[in-house]
Amino acid sequence: MKILVTGFDAFDGATINPAGEVVNQLPNTIAGVTVVKQIIPTIFAESGTVLHDAIVREQPDFLLNVGQAGGRFGITPERIAINLDDASRADNAGQQPRNQSIQSDGPDAYFTQLPVTEIVASIKALGIPSMVSTTAGTFVCNHVMYQAQFMRANEFPFIKAAGFIHIPFLPEQVTDQLSPSMALTDATKGITAAIQTIVTHHYDN
Amino acid sequence: MKILVTGFDAFDGATINPAGEVVNQLPNTIAGVTVVKQIIPTIFAESGTVLHDAIVREQPDFLLNVGQAGGRFGITPERIAINLDDASRADNAGQQPRNQSIQSDGPDAYFTQLPVTEIVASIKALGIPSMVSTTAGTFVCNHVMYQAQFMRANEFPFIKAAGFIHIPFLPEQVTDQLSPSMALTDATKGITAAIQTIVTHHYDN
Amino acid sequence: MKILVTGFDAFDGATINPAGEVVNQLPNTIAGVTVVKQIIPTIFAESGTVLHDAIVREQPDFLLNVGQAGGRFGITPERIAINLDDASRADNAGQQPRNQSIQSDGPDAYFTQLPVTEIVASIKALGIPSMVSTTAGTFVCNHVMYQAQFMRANEFPFIKAAGFIHIPFLPEQVTDQLSPSMALTDATKGITAAIQTIVTHHYDN
Amino acid sequence: MKILVTGFDAFDGATINPAGEVVNQLPNTIAGVTVVKQIIPTIFAESGTVLHDAIVREQPDFLLNVGQAGGRFGITPERIAINLDDASRADNAGQQPRNQSIQSDGPDAYFTQLPVTEIVASIKALGIPSMVSTTAGTFVCNHVMYQAQFMRANEFPFIKAAGFIHIPFLPEQVTDQLSPSMALTDATKGITAAIQTIVTHHYDN
Numbered sequence: 001m002k003i004l005v006t007g008f009d010a011f012d013g014a015t016i017n018p019a020g021e022v023v024n025q026l027p028n029t030i031a032g033v034t035v036v037k038q039i040i041p042t043i044f045a046e047s048g049t050v051l052h053d054a055i056v057r058e059q060p061d062f063l064l065n066v067g068q069a070g071g072r073f074g075i076t077p078e079r080i081a082i083n084l085d086d087a088s089r090a091d092n093a094g095q096q097p098r099n100q101s102i103q104s105d106g107p108d109a110y111f112t113q114l115p116v117t118e119i120v121a122s123i124k125a126l127g128i129p130s131m132v133s134t135t136a137g138t139f140v141c142n143h144v145m146y147q148a149q150f151m152r153a154n155e156f157p158f159i160k161a162a163g164f165i166h167i168p169f170l171p172e173q174v175t176d177q178l179s180p181s182m183a184l185t186d187a188t189k190g191i192t193a194a195i196q197t198i199v200t201h202h203y204d205n
Numbered sequence: 206m207k208i209l210v211t212g213f214d215a216f217d218g219a220t221i222n223p224a225g226e227v228v229n230q231l232p233n234t235i236a237g238v239t240v241v242k243q244i245i246p247t248i249f250a251e252s253g254t255v256l257h258d259a260i261v262r263e264q265p266d267f268l269l270n271v272g273q274a275g276g277r278f279g280i281t282p283e284r285i286a287i288n289l290d291d292a293s294r295a296d297n298a299g300q301q302p303r304n305q306s307i308q309s310d311g312p313d314a315y316f317t318q319l320p321v322t323e324i325v326a327s328i329k330a331l332g333i334p335s336m337v338s339t340t341a342g343t344f345v346c347n348h349v350m351y352q353a354q355f356m357r358a359n360e361f362p363f364i365k366a367a368g369f370i371h372i373p374f375l376p377e378q379v380t381d382q383l384s385p386s387m388a389l390t391d392a393t394k395g396i397t398a399a400i401q402t403i404v405t406h407h408y409d410n
Numbered sequence: 411m412k413i414l415v416t417g418f419d420a421f422d423g424a425t426i427n428p429a430g431e432v433v434n435q436l437p438n439t440i441a442g443v444t445v446v447k448q449i450i451p452t453i454f455a456e457s458g459t460v461l462h463d464a465i466v467r468e469q470p471d472f473l474l475n476v477g478q479a480g481g482r483f484g485i486t487p488e489r490i491a492i493n494l495d496d497a498s499r500a501d502n503a504g505q506q507p508r509n510q511s512i513q514s515d516g517p518d519a520y521f522t523q524l525p526v527t528e529i530v531a532s533i534k535a536l537g538i539p540s541m542v543s544t545t546a547g548t549f550v551c552n553h554v555m556y557q558a559q560f561m562r563a564n565e566f567p568f569i570k571a572a573g574f575i576h577i578p579f580l581p582e583q584v585t586d587q588l589s590p591s592m593a594l595t596d597a598t599k600g601i602t603a604a605i606q607t608i609v610t611h612h613y614d615n
Numbered sequence: 616m617k618i619l620v621t622g623f624d625a626f627d628g629a630t631i632n633p634a635g636e637v638v639n640q641l642p643n644t645i646a647g648v649t650v651v652k653q654i655i656p657t658i659f660a661e662s663g664t665v666l667h668d669a670i671v672r673e674q675p676d677f678l679l680n681v682g683q684a685g686g687r688f689g690i691t692p693e694r695i696a697i698n699l700d701d702a703s704r705a706d707n708a709g710q711q712p713r714n715q716s717i718q719s720d721g722p723d724a725y726f727t728q729l730p731v732t733e734i735v736a737s738i739k740a741l742g743i744p745s746m747v748s749t750t751a752g753t754f755v756c757n758h759v760m761y762q763a764q765f766m767r768a769n770e771f772p773f774i775k776a777a778g779f780i781h782i783p784f785l786p787e788q789v790t791d792q793l794s795p796s797m798a799l800t801d802a803t804k805g806i807t808a809a810i811q812t813i814v815t816h817h818y819d820n
Contacts, residue, residue, distance in 0.1 A: 073383050080492055080519060082544065099527060109490060109519030117509060127377030129386060134492065135545035171391060172332030178278050181334060183388035186376060285724060287695055287749065304732060314695060314724030322714060339697065340750035483793050537787030539796060581801060582742030588688050591744060593798035596786060 002034045003195060004060035006051065008067055008140070011042035011092050018170045018187060019066040025188040031199040036060065042140050043093040044085055048147040055151065061160050062198055063148055064114070066191060067141035069166035070173075073180045074129030075190040077116040078136040078164040081145035082109045086138035102146050110149035114163030115201040122197040123190040129182075130190065136164055160202055165194055207239045208400060209265035211256065213272055213345070216247035216297050223375045223392060224271040230393040236404040241265065247345050248298040249290055253352040260356065266365050267403055268353055269319070271396060272346035274371035275378075278385045279334030280395040282321040283341040283369040286350035287314045291343035307351050315354035319368030320406040327402040328395040334387075335395065341369055365407055370399055412444045413605060414470035416461065418477055418550070421452035421502050428580045428597060429476040435598040441609040446470065452550050453503040454495055458557040465561065471570050472608055473558055474524070476601060477551035479576035480583075483590045484539030485600040487526040488546040488574040491555035492519045496548035512556050520559035524573030525611040532607040533600040539592075540600065546574055570612055575604055617649045618810060619675035621666065623682055623755070626657035626707050633785045633802060634681040640803040646814040651675065657755050658708040659700055663762040670766065676775050677813055678763055679729070681806060682756035684781035685788075688795045689744030690805040692731040693751040693779040696760035697724045701753035717761050725764035729778030730816040737812040738805040744797075745805065751779055775817055780809055 007023035010016050023037050038054040040047050055063070069076060083106050085097040116132045123130035136142040145164035152159045167190070168182040182190075212228035215221050228242050243259040245252050260268070274281060288311050290302040321337045328335035341347040350369035357364045372395070373387040387395075417433035420426050433447050448464040450457050465473070479486060493516050495507040526542045533540035546552040555574035562569045577600070578592040592600075622638035625631050638652050653669040655662050670678070684691060698721050700712040731747045738745035751757040760779035767774045782805070783797040797805075 073385060074380070079494070082490055082519065082521075084489070084521075084544075086542075107517055107519075108521045109492065109517075111492075111494075111518045124380040127375075127380060129376055129380045129382070129384075131381065131383075132496075133545075134494075134548060138544060170332075171334055171387070175279070175329040175332060175334045176336065177334070178336075179334075180278060180385040182376070182386075183391055185390070186388055284699070285697055287724065287726075289694070289726075289749075291747075312722055312724075313726045314697065314722075316697075316699075316723045337701075339699075339753060343749060483795060484790070534790040537785075537790060539786055539790045539792070539794075541791065541793075580742075581744055581797070585689070585739040585742060585744045586746065587744070588746075589744075590688060590795040591797075592786070593801055595800070596798055 002036060002058060002060045003062040003064060004036050004038060004054055004058050006038045006040050006065045008040050008042045009092065012089055014173060016170065018068050018167050021170065021184055022167060022187045022191050023066055025184065026192060030192055031196045033199050035195070040144060041092060043091045044095055044097055044140055044143055045093060047140055047144050051144060051147060052151060055156055059158060063159050063162035064195065064198065065144050065148060065164045067164065067166055068169065070169050071179060072166060072168050074131050074168065075123050075187065076131055076133035076166045077114060077119045077194065078112060078145060078166065079116055079132060079134050080109050080111050081136055081142055081149055081164065083107065083146060084138050085143055091140055102143055103150050106150050110146065112163035113161035114198055118201055119194045119197045122193045126189055126193055128186050128190045133166060136166065141166065161198060165191065207241060207263060207265045208267040208269060209241050209243060209259060209263050211243045211245050211270045213245050213247045214297065217294055219378060221375065223273050223372050226375065226389055227372060227392045227396050228271055230389065231397060235397055236401045238404050245349060246297060248296045249300055249302055249345055249348055250298060252345055252349050256349060256353060257356060260361055264363060268364050268367035269400065269403065270349050270353060270369045272369065272371055273374065275374050276384060277371060277373050279336050279373065280328050280392065281336055281338035281371045282319060282324045282399065283317060283350060283371065284321055284337060284339050285314050285316050286341055286347055286354055286369065288312065288351060289343050290348055296345055307348055308355050311355050315351065317368035318366035319403055323406055324399045324402045327398045331394055331398055333391050333395045338371060341371065346371065366403060370396065412446060412468060412470045413472040413474060414446050414448060414464055414468050416448045416450050416475045418450050418452045419502065422499055424583060426580065428478050428577050431580065431594055432577060432597045432601050433476055435594065436602060440602055441606045443609050450554060451502060453501045454505055454507055454550055454553055455503060457550055457554050461554060461557060462561060465566055469568060473569050473572035474605065474608065475554050475558060475574045477574065477576055478579065480579050481589060482576060482578050484541050484578065485533050485597065486541055486543035486576045487524060487529045487604065488522060488555060488576065489526055489542060489544050490519050490521050491546055491552055491559055491574065493517065493556060494548050495553055501550055512553055513560050516560050520556065522573035523571035524608055528611055529604045529607045532603045536599055536603055538596050538600045543576060546576065551576065571608060575601065617651060617673060617675045618677040618679060619651050619653060619669055619673050621653045621655050621680045623655050623657045624707065627704055629788060631785065633683050633782050636785065636799055637782060637802045637806050638681055640799065641807060645807055646811045648814050655759060656707060658706045659710055659712055659755055659758055660708060662755055662759050666759060666762060667766060670771055674773060678774050678777035679810065679813065680759050680763060680779045682779065682781055683784065685784050686794060687781060687783045689746050689783065690738050690802065691746055691748035691781045692729060692734045692809065693727060693760060693781065694731055694747060694749050695724050695726050696751055696757055696764055696779065698722065698761060699753050700758055706755055717758055718765050721765050725761065727778035728776035729813055733816055734809045734812045737808045741804055741808055743801050743805045748781060751781065756781065776813060780806065
């Protein structure tokens with residue numbers, strides 16, 4: 001069994017991306033499942049292709065995309081991806097789509113197959129803040145989550161479950177801001193627990 | 206040279222107090238200065254006495270009180286203590302003073318002698334959020350900070366510098382709340398850096 | 411032409427609901443369109459039926475549901491309704507569905523037909539805070555928004571556009587809380603502008 | 616009897632200042648007391664002089680300074696002014712004092728003589744959010760509040776009570792920001808109630 005876990009490169013003027021940092025910190029095996037890592041560029045037009053190529057190459061059983069959600073207080077698994085790009089700032093290629101569909105023939109939204117309630121419970125059990133989220137926004141994070149679901153539905157039925165988890169800023173990103181943050185060690189523990197829960201939940205159900 | 210560092214016991218229904226946890230984690234020597242630790246009860250009527258006894262016993266050169274400020278985003282050295290108890294909830298002895306002076310013949314407020322700007326810079330240099338604060342509130346934290354200044358001014362002139370630093374909630378205290386928090390390791394690193402800065406600043410000035 | 415505008419009764423221990431108050435304040439004609447008002451109970455099991463009956467009775471051209479979103483800073487038109495009831499507190503009938511589909515054979519989500527970007531622009535032009543929202547939550551508000559879309563898609567094709575707008579607390583609901591609020595006059599002006607935009611946009615497109 | 620009420624001109628790139636707007640809206644008599652209005656420039660070096668001249672000219676019995684506190688949720692009477700200028704941004708003359716005393720021979724702080732608890736109660740009774748504040752910051756607002764107290768203590772003993780009240784942003788200042796705001800009518804009602812309370816409290820005590 002294999003899980004493909006993706007992070008993003010830095011964007012919006014930042015020099016690091018907590019999601020990329022966390023993915024790099026993950027062990028190569030969690031709960032008996034091989035963890036394959038992939039960094040995705042924070043670019044609308046390329047992110048889907050990079051994800052597609054990684055899925056073709058790795059043929060994973062599970063897919064977990066991790067991204068940064070500045071301003072959030074805890075680790076937030078996303079319930080749903082929506083068929084909309086609407087960027088309030090440019091991506092890393094300087095593109096800023098406004099109010100555009102991601103897939104013209106796709107449904108309005110896809111629910112994740114991840115057990116979001118159980119993931120939150122497993123993270124909170126470690127003393128780390130976590131809440132279910134009902135919006136992944138309309139930037140590259142939601143775009144990737146939607147593309148993953150669209151690919152799973154139309155091309156890659158071997159993916160048993162796919163989904164997205166947002167993590168807060170790292171403390172070093174907000175040293176003089178009134179913004180919540182989470183230590184890298186806690187974010188990494190939380191994502192590791194999430195992966196354990198994804199795998200365990202699959203075998204239990 | 207010796208620094209007396211105090212924390213508090215848990216209050217307001219909590220089972221832990223980050224300040225007590227951090228103080229317990231501190232090494233016994235920082236920057237060549239002996240670190241003496243003291244837990245203070247979160248009780249208006251007793252906190253001053255416990256602090257007084259510790260000062261008499263230890264005769265410290267520096268005094269640093271550490272307390273929890275739920276809702277804050279970073280480590281916040283306090284500029285000033287004010288001559289007012291006004292509790293929005295009961296302390297650990299069930300007492301809730303409202304709009305009362307701490308010392309009927311004391312001044313309205315005392316500035317700290319700690320180098321708060323330099324402390325903030327030293328903590329931020331570690332990638333940990335920190336800001337100067339201009340209010341320690343009107344609960345037991347401000348009470349202890351004021352009492353310390355009043356004692357220093359009237360009884361313990363050997364204390365070269367005294368002050369208070371607030372730290373955020375620990376993550377485990379707010380796992381399902383929209384509240385900022387800080388990992389214990391970061392809070393401990395930050396308070397350690399603050400103590401180094403207090404000592405260094407004294408020798409530099 | 412006719413627009414059906416709904417609000418809710420008070421819930422969660424409150425004695426008023428800003429949405430109900432605003433709906434009551436609306437004039438009976440806006441931009442030449444007749445405004446019909448309906449209060450919906452904050453009850454999962456009844457809200458859909460009350461809405462259904464009002465649509466059957468009124469045969470409206472447009473449908474706008476208004477609800478309270480405590481904690482929000484501005485008037486927030488919702489982009490999307492999702493097929494999920496997940497209540498963190500009981501509704502007014504004491505029911506608290508957790509992780510349940512609204513319509514077992516419905517799609518995961520429906521986008522609104524309302525011109526949300528234009529609505530926001532028209533409200534901001536009045537000096538009133540407004541932002542597009544991508545989540546209506548998982549309580550009765552989202553439930554009603556989803557039910558409205560499901561009815562429109564399956565039973566009431568004469569509804570040209572339907573959607574939901576959330577408004578903040580009224581000031582009187584949060585006099586001693588650190589919570590944003592909006593004056594009733596501003597909320598009413600904002601919803602009036604939204605209705606004008608809905609009607610105008612329809613004729614322009 | 617006479618009360619001098621001051622507001623500020625716009626600063627920090629804004630085109631309006633809610634405090635100036637509210638002061639302009641006040642009636643000329645409240646609770647039988649003459650209301651005299653004065654706009655103070657948001658300039659450290661001039662604000663004290665303008666205030667001083669107005670006090671000399673008007674010989675008021677009461678003094679109330681009103682200022683904007685962006686980010687606050689309610690009307691917040693200030694308990695205390697501190698002897699410190701520390702500007703995080705330039706004032707309207709381009710000056711940005713850092714860590715400087717306001718009066719080299721002044722005390723660390725002055726408590727207000729205003730009945731802050733009663734003022735908050737009177738504003739909340741109108742359904743308008745209000746809380747006591749323990750910090751007026753370290754920008755021109757605190758500067759003016761401190762200067763007023765210093766002048767009262769040393770030069771103008773005829774001022775029975777002086778103090779400062781902060782009000783939130785107006786809605787039009789934050790139409791696309793996640794920032795709390797308060798309608799001008801509510802801010803004006805709140806400051807009017809505060810003045811009534813100041814006068815009434817004086818006669819009651």
